[in-house]
Amino acid sequence: MPRRPDTDDYRALFLNPTPMMDMRAPTEFAHGAFPSALSLPLMSDEERAQVGTCYKQRGQAAAIELGHQLVCGEVKAQRVAQWAAFANQHPQGYLYCFRGGLRSQTVQQWLREAGIDYPLVIGGYKAMRRFLLAELERSIARAEFVLVSGKTGSGKTRVISRLTRAVDLEGLANHRGSSFGHLLTPQPSQIDFENRLSIALLRLLAQGEEPIFLEDEGRLIGRLVLPELLRGKMRSAPMVELEQSLDERIDVVLEDYVVDLGKRYALMFAQDGARLHREKLQQSLEKISRRLGGLRYRQVSEMLDLAFERQWQEGDVSGHRHWIAVLLEQYYDPMYEFELAKRSGERLFSGDPQTVLRWIEQGVPGAARR
Numbered sequence: 243m244p245r246r247p248d249t250d251d252y253r254a255l256f257l258n259p260t261p262m263m264d265m266r267a268p269t270e271f272a273h274g275a276f277p278s279a280l281s282l283p284l285m286s287d288e289e290r291a292q293v294g295t296c297y298k299q300r301g302q303a304a305a306i307e308l309g310h311q312l313v314c315g316e317v318k319a320q321r322v323a324q325w326a327a328f329a330n331q332h333p334q335g336y337l338y339c340f341r342g343g344l345r346s347q348t349v350q351q352w353l354r355e356a357g358i359d360y361p362l363v364i365g366g367y368k369a370m371r372r373f374l375l376a377e378l379e380r381s382i383a384r385a386e387f388v389l390v391s392g393k394t395g396s397g398k399t400r401v402i403s404r405l406t407r408a409v410d411l412e413g414l415a416n417h418r419g420s421s422f423g424h425l426l427t428p429q430p431s432q433i434d435f436e437n438r439l440s441i442a443l444l445r446l447l448a449q450g451e452e453p454i455f456l457e458d459e460g461r462l463i464g465r466l467v468l469p470e471l472l473r474g475k476m477r478s479a480p481m482v483e484l485e486q487s488l489d490e491r492i493d494v495v496l497e498d499y500v501v502d503l504g505k506r507y508a509l510m511f512a513q514d515g516a517r518l519h520r521e522k523l524q525q526s527l528e529k530i531s532r533r534l535g536g537l538r539y540r541q542v543s544e545m546l547d548l549a550f551e552r553q554w555q556e557g558d559v560s561g562h563r564h565w566i567a568v569l570l571e572q573y574y575d576p577m578y579e580f581e582l583a584k585r586s587g588e589r590l591f592s593g594d595p596q597t598v599l600r601w602i603e604q605g606v607p608g609a610a611r612r
Contacts, residue, residue, distance in 0.1 A: 245359045245361075246334075246359070246361045247361060248336075248342075248361045248362050248363070248364050249336060249361060249363060249364060250363070250364040250365060250369070252363075252369065252370050252373040252374075253373075253377075253444070255336070255363070255370070256276075256278075256370075256374070256440075256441045256444055256445075257444065257445060257448055259277065259278040259441070260278060260334065260335060260336060261278055261279075261280070261328075261332035261334070261335035261336075262276065262278055262279040262280070262335055262336050262337065262338060262363065263279070263280050263281075263282040263325065263328050263329075263335065263336075263337045263338075264279045264280065264281050264282065264283070264337075264338060264339075264367070265282070265283060265284045265337060265338065265339040265345045265346055265349050266281075266283060266339055266340055266345070266367060267283050267285055267286065267287045267289075267290040268281060268283055268286065268287055269287050270340065270367075271283070272431070273431060273433065274367075274371065274431055274433030274434055274437070275367075275434060275437075276370065276437055276441075277437070277438055277441065279338075280328065282321070282324050282325055282328060284313065284321070284339070284345045284348060284349055285309065285312065285313060285345075289309070289312045289313065292308065292312065293305050293308055293309045293312070296308045306344070309348075318352070322352050322353065322356055325337070325349060325352075325353055325360075326353065326356055326358055329353065329358050329360045330358075335360075336360075336361050336362060336363050337349055337350065337360060337361075337362050337363070338362055338363035338366045338367055338370070339366050339367065340366050340367050340368055341365065341366045341367075341368050341369075342362055342363055342364050342365045342366035342369065343366065346362040346363075346366060347362070350362055371433070371437070374436070374437050374440040374441065374444075375436070375440070377440050377443075377444055378436060378439065378440035378443065378469065378471075379471060381440065381443035381444060381447055382443070382469065382471045382472050382475055383471075383475075384447060385443060385446075385447060385454050385475075386451070386452075386453045386454065387453065387454055387455075387456050387475055387476060387479040388453045388454070388455050388456075388479060388480050388481065388482065388590070389455075389456055389457070389458040389476060389479050389480070389481035389482070389585075389587065390402055390408075390455055390456070390457050390458060390481070390482055390484065390598075391458040391481045391482065391483045391484070391582070391585075392458075392483055392484030392485065392486070393484075393486070393491060393570070393574065393575055393578045394420060394491065394495070394570060394574040394575070394578065395486065395490075395491030395492065395493075395494040395495040395566075395570060395574075396484035396485070396486045396490075396491055396494070396595075397484055397486065397494055397595045398457045398458065398484060399412055399413075399418070399457060400494075400595060401484065401595050401598060401599060402455060402456075402457050404599060405455050405599075405602065407446055407449075407452055407453065407454050407455060408454065408455040408456070409439065409442045409443065409446070409454060409455075409456055410457070411439070411456060411457055411459050411463060411468070412457060412459075412463060414430075414435055414438045414439055414442065415429055415430070415435055415463040415464055415466045416428070416429045416430060416464075417429055417463050417464035417466070418498060418499075420574070421526050421527075421529050421530050422499050422523060422526040422527075423463075423464065424464060424522070424526070425503075425506070426506050426507065426510055429464050429465060429466055430466075432466055432467065435466045436469065439469070439472075455602075456476065456479075458476070458481065458585075459476075460581065461473060477584070477585060477586060477587070478585075478586045478587050479587045480587045480588040480589070480590050481585065481587050481588070481589055481590065482589075482590050482591045482592065482598050482601070482602065483589055483591070483592040484592075484593075484594070484595055484598055485592050485593055485594060486594060486595070488567065488570065488571070491570060492563050492566050492567055492570065495566045495570070496559065496562055496563060496566060499523070499566075500553075500559055500562045501559060503519060503522075504516065504519050507519040507522075516550070516554060520546070520547070520550045523546060524543060524546060524547075527539070527542060527543055527546065528543075530573065533573065534572075534573060538568075538572065541568070542565050542568055542569060545561075545564050545565035545568070546562075546565045548561060549561035549562040549564065549565060
């Protein structure tokens with residue numbers, strides 16, 4: 243096959259998406275990377291630190307020589323085998339390092355010596371990150387957003403998941419959004435979140451100019467911060483509002499935070515899962531204790547503990563409905579009304595989730611259910 247050239251077509255890399263192997267050290271990858279990239283570093287963190295120290299003390303030539311000494315023999319053979327396996331599995335992929343410099347070129351040369359021509363990304367991670375940040379600003383400015391709004395438990399995320407032209411901000415953030423929304427798997431880094439958001443908008447806008455739906459979110463999703471430019475656009479964006487009864491909203495919260503989250507804890511921690519699940523909900527409750535007030539916090543905490551005791555003894559989760567109702571009516575609903583009053587966007591439509599979905603499908607061009 244003809245040799246593929248190196249590339250600086252970053253847009254094409256992210257629209258496809260293109261498999262890429264990242265030559266940077268593991269800590270660099272953990273700090274920020276791309277959804278389609280796999281960490282296959284040239285050097286470990288410790289090796290990179292040694293080379294960096296050598297560079298500062300003795301210069302580039304000595305640092306390069308030390309790098310070849312550290313990555314040689316069996317270590318080098320194992321890493322080349324990993325790179326070769328990736329290249330063979332992803333013949334249309336690319337490799338990159340931080341700037342597309344020495345590390346990428348070294349790996350590219352070692353692969354050639356192994357009989358594999360594999361292209362690199364010109365400019366490396368730094369250039370791709372710069373592209374995505376600039377593209378994120380362009381996308382936010384260009385896009386027409388419609389918010390899916392509604393009180394806690396109204397099913398906003400469920401509606402978002404059924405729309406083709408939507409960005410699931412909570413999914414990108416790996417968090418359910420509320421004070422209780424932390425999942426067992428960690429959130430991505432802020433950089434990863436921004437990269438994912440930029441790519442999601444890039445792909446949707448490449449498909450057309452129709453409205454893009456977002457769940458109405460605050461400044462934070464867990465510990466991740468929404469870009470200020472996006473928050474500004476959201477404050478004035480038109481919205482559709484989900485309307486559900488209190489009992490229906492309690493059903494949703496019960497399913498998400500008691501039943502589903504409890505299953506996740508059981509799968510990960512086995513017999514300790516139930517205890518850890520309760521502790522996690524109590525910790526989440528404690529985070530909002532100041533806003534609840536001391537007496538109400540203690541009352542809800544006791545209700546939560548009683549609900550778990552009943553669940554463990556009788557297999558009945560209905561006791562959780564009591565503390566959920568108190569939090570919805572006395573904490574989340576007033577907070578929602580306060581935040582809603584600050585929105586300047588037009589309310590386009592309101593109704594239960596199915597009615598809203600039908601309206602979107604019929605009334606907003608290009609917005610259709612999956």
